[in-house]
Amino acid sequence: MFRVPFLVAIALAIAFGGGIWSTLRALEATTGFGAIRLGPWEAFPNAQTAEADPYAKSHRASAGALLYASAEGLQFTATVDSAGATLRGDCTYRISGHTPPARLWTLYTDGAAASSRVRGQDLPVALNSRSILRKADGTFDIEISAEAKPANWLAIRPDGRFRLKLTLLDTPAAGSSGLIDLSMPSIQKTGCGDA
Amino acid sequence: MLKVLFAIITGLVGAALLHLVIILALPYFSEKDAYTRVLAEGSRHTFYRLPDVRDRAGLMQDDPFMEVSVCAYDISQGPIRVYAQGKVPFWSLAIFDAASNEVFSINDRTSAAGILDMVLATPAQLTLLRKALPEPIDQSILVETQQADGYVVLRTMVPQGSFAPGASAFLSEAICAPFEWRQSQQL
Numbered sequence: 001m002f003r004v005p006f007l008v009a010i011a012l013a014i015a016f017g018g019g020i021w022s023t024l025r026a027l028e029a030t031t032g033f034g035a036i037r038l039g040p041w042e043a044f045p046n047a048q049t050a051e052a053d054p055y056a057k058s059h060r061a062s063a064g065a066l067l068y069a070s071a072e073g074l075q076f077t078a079t080v081d082s083a084g085a086t087l088r089g090d091c092t093y094r095i096s097g098h099t100p101p102a103r104l105w106t107l108y109t110d111g112a113a114a115s116s117r118v119r120g121q122d123l124p125v126a127l128n129s130r131s132i133l134r135k136a137d138g139t140f141d142i143e144i145s146a147e148a149k150p151a152n153w154l155a156i157r158p159d160g161r162f163r164l165k166l167t168l169l170d171t172p173a174a175g176s177s178g179l180i181d182l183s184m185p186s187i188q189k190t191g192c193g194d195a
Numbered sequence: 196m197l198k199v200l201f202a203i204i205t206g207l208v209g210a211a212l213l214h215l216v217i218i219l220a221l222p223y224f225s226e227k228d229a230y231t232r233v234l235a236e237g238s239r240h241t242f243y244r245l246p247d248v249r250d251r252a253g254l255m256q257d258d259p260f261m262e263v264s265v266c267a268y269d270i271s272q273g274p275i276r277v278y279a280q281g282k283v284p285f286w287s288l289a290i291f292d293a294a295s296n297e298v299f300s301i302n303d304r305t306s307a308a309g310i311l312d313m314v315l316a317t318p319a320q321l322t323l324l325r326k327a328l329p330e331p332i333d334q335s336i337l338v339e340t341q342q343a344d345g346y347v348v349l350r351t352m353v354p355q356g357s358f359a360p361g362a363s364a365f366l367s368e369a370i371c372a373p374f375e376w377r378q379s380q381q382l
Contacts, residue, residue, distance in 0.1 A: 014209070058219075061221050067295070071300035
């Protein structure tokens, strides 16, 4: 005699549980559609505009971040290296190559293994295009490691995962018409653990 | 058994519907969106510098080299003027409406002489303004927006520590405020 209420309860539980769970997962997992993917780097040039898709609008409404407008710049995020493995604090990485055309750029880390951003701390937790050492042809190598490295060193903490954020300021890539050759630096793993 | 299967399928269809409803409705109900956070910083028409750690309103400057100020506006009573100048290596300004859609953006290379001088007005106000442009704003960039409220984000870059005083001066002297715009008409 309780079969009908039981069936209704199953349907309601799946509807509400599944609906809320899938929404939270979708908002957490993606910033929306329309990403530019260049190797491990990902950017959303239209996420701040009125043309953004409903997922992007929903994501930005719940994240509440101040996004870069098209004349300001474009922010690329990498959570994996060029081989597709997740970026981990106990590994070392080398970023090499050059960025798409931009007047200035900044690079910093974000996540559990990111060094906390406190002014006065001497570790190089972020780099920018003015402070970086380049090779004769304008390309650069950046070592990402918890241990100190010579030349361009980006410090991370040895535990947990992290994300790399590369912000191109005043870049034609933001209004990408597909005419510019966009090439992002590669992220190669150079070692893990104490080895 | 068939009834249980039917109940599960009904549940899945309901879940898909609910998913869509939440995704589409969230922007209208969110209490964590950028505009609400900017409003929580304080009164309108004032630039607020964002701290390095997340503040009470939930905003922070997450890029170590960028200094960020925000200002909420409401131009239903009159246009506002956004003005800033100083020696900084880079600045950029973005205007968003209340739904965080980009209305206008500019940086120091796209503005005249690297000075930020801009008037934000509704179409009706702009028509009145253009008839007799008051002298203080005759060099300003006139920006038209349909929505009367929103927020302005002003960023500047500090590539090395020695640029910090200049960036501080630039941001602290920036204004985002209403001005006397009907004066010239009464004459």
